[in-house]
Amino acid sequence: MEAGARADDLIPAGLASFGIVADEVDLAVMAAAHAMFWPPILALLELDPGDLAPEPFADLSAPPPPA
């Protein structure tokens, strides 16, 4: 099974698991959002940051400290 097909099942399954009610319009909007976001999310999950050292409690007002 392709990732895309499994992803198509995510919306009804996810809504059901949370007990969230959705009408047809909700589902149409969610399907459009899913088509936009899911492929790059899958790509993001495969992104290998290598030996990237974490930056705990990052101060976003300043550059990161040396790794």
Place this chain on the structure above:
Amino acid sequence: MSGDAVDLTLRGQAAALAAGEADAGELLDATLARIESRNPAINAVVETFPERSREMLAAAPAGPLRGVPVVIKDEWPLPWRAQRFGAAQMVATRDPVPAESGPYRALRDAGAVIVGVGNMHELGAGSTGNVSVYGPAHNPWDTERCPGGSSSGPAAAVAARLVAGAVGADGVGSIRYPAAYCGLTGLKPTFGRSAMAGHHMDGISTTIVSGPLCADAADSRLLASVLFGEELAGGDAAGLRIGIVRDSVTDDVADPVRDACEEAIRALIEATGGSLIEVDLPDLEAAALATVLIANSEGMAGLSPSRLNSLDPELSPIGRGLLKYRMLLPAAATVKAHQVRTLMRRRLAAIYSDVDVLAWPTVPAVAPPLQAPLVALPSGTQTADQVNVRGAALANLTGVPAISVPVGFEGGLPIALQLQAAWGRDELLLDAAEALERANERRWVEAIPPLAETAEPSGA
């Protein structure tokens, strides 16, 4: 003078009032009359409160904006009005209540007079401004076009010369998109540097900042100084080292936008005696997605299945669907998004040792139609939201400042260049924007939409 003062720049109004050449009460009345006459065509200002404005004026201290009218986005509470976030329901961790927000206090203490609340894209969740509980704001350059979002109303109000300055907020490009679409100068400050207290996401969001929307860089410097609580000194941007990347943010762009931005960069190099440096900055698409995921996850603090099952029926269908979709986003992706944030912050720290600013188009195409916010790019026709985020998100993800400046027109609609700098170098961005204005003889910052051509601006 006071009737004409409504068409002055922000600093021109402040100077005229301070010199006694204009009367603050008359300027307030003229501004309210201007809003009443021009606003129906653009729906930029969703509420005025003349008595509150007069009370602010009566109590205004002798600050840098004493008596100057401004608009504030519907994202900030006021002591007499809770924010609505452009929505029938906010779904936040705490219910909105009237309050003294940081931007309100900064404006009040500077002597400014808040004359109205600016429209915004519903829940801050769009780059176009075409969805709002108040109905969409319209672009003053073409009222059938998007004004940009989510700070749609503040931008449209300034572009239509209802006021000379407005306060917006930028969590994923929300000051820069409307600045670009409306032909304004919009500054997204370094994270944490501008007033944020009282925002419903203060202490939760790691991307949102308040910032100014004005006609030009000098006005933006003045309003940013108020929001920062410190005077932002001017410099000359001499020897500016401009970094460019080869990526979708520069390549997948409409031809007129690319041409105008490349011309602006050439002009900026010439004006500052600067240089052009090509830099390697991969994974910008991943950075854009990471920003959206982090912003969405932070926005989920107020969500629960029970709340999602009792949403206000007046929320837009898009807003309802997106709120529910957020619940399904995998936590692993958000964790990965934070890794991308670290990666991009380290890359930027290295890049900014070699360049002073990074430059690329703010948005890849001019303002799309309100009824169908699609843009035609070399890669094909796409939704504006999908492609706008590519160029804007990096600054929110990493915390660096960014500014959108007008650099041309296509079909009567503004084109904009974005400049980004290292953390804390907001002043340099304003210096560079002013250098660019001088280089193009202020052609773009002084352009006025037909809707606002009843009087010429003056008073720089």
